[in-house]
Amino acid sequence: MPASDITLYTAATMNGWKPLVFLEEAAIPYTLAAVDFGARSHKTPEFLALNPNGKIPVLVDHSNDDFAVFESGAMLWYLAEKYGRFLSEDAKLRSETLQWLMLQMGGVGPMMGQTMFFRRFAPDAGQASDSALTRFTSESRRLFEVLNTRLMGRDWLAGDAYSIADMAMFPWVRCHSWAGVSIDGLDALADWIVRIDARPAVQRALQLPAPAPRFLAEYELEAC
Template identity: 85%
Template sequence: MPEADITLYTAATMNGWKPLIFLEESGLNYSLEPIDFSARTHKTPAFLALNPNGKIPVLVDHAAADFVVFESGAMLWYLAEKSGLFLSDDPKLRSETLQWLMLQMGGVGPMMGQTMFFRRFAPHQEEASESALKRFTTESRRLFEVLNTRLHGRDWLAGEAYSIADMAMFPWVRCHSWAGVSIDGLDALAAWIARIDARPAVRRALQLPAPAPRFLAEYDR
């Protein structure tokens, strides 16, 4: 068995940071395997044997007979179950946390991902669609307003404690400036970003794997 209980294959992306934040927060024993997109490491037969979808992150739990977990939301859920951390045992609070986790996976992540594509990448390929950019930017902002309403008078998305819902949502919301989605007037959301950003474990995770992408440096201006 490898020395570390867990191996995490990841890169410095919003989904890639999610399990890194959990692992740094929890203190679980893990090793990091950075994935080089330019080398297409994530499309090699060895990587596809772990995740047939050829995407990061991927986690291998050596303490559980090399059990493999892919999809970042499923990974957070698995790690919470494994460690007993950041997910309540109370059925209602547990469901509440998972509801907000699913909103990130099914709403905020996809909408922000499309916004970034049409704002940052499609224009250079002369394929940008103004209507698509407007659609995804508007929907991302609407979802941010939902989060802002939720966070009025509370520190965290679910219950009274920091949870996997916050860990999942944070990297996607934090990159708002790079995506071109305004958080003007969303004071509760801005305070939540700052609250998580100040956590030492989160700061460590955001520097892994190095170097950080451009939007991280821009956010830290």
């Protein structure tokens, strides 16, 4: 039998940190399986059997017939329902939380991901595009402004409690400087970053697994 109910296949990326934050916050025992991108272990037949899309993170719930969950937002939702944590049972508040979770999955994550690619990786790959970089940087900033407005006068994205919506959004927003997206003038958003960054469980999650050198380069975790 596995040592814990949950095995998490992940790496030190924005999506990779999200389920780690939940597991650390909820103090749930889990087995961490670090994925080595350099060895392309996420493209092996064994990994593709868990996630046909060949991406991290992937969660396997051994207490539920080794049920595999891929897509980080779906993973947070699954964990919240399984353990009854960080997602309200009130129908309206539950929907509100999931709306902000979906905004991260469909908006902030993709826009920030493209911004990071065109700023950090495209030039080396011969795929630089000033228009693409401008487009994705501007849209990321616009979404940050939406978040800032939402956070004015409140601590969390949904209701009065820290939730999976905050856990999902945080790693992407926290990397704003590495992506080159300014948060100048977005004081409510900046305060929210500090508030979540100060949580001990979040800090533990951000150290797991070890950051990939190519990803961080000369940047420290404080900058990403």
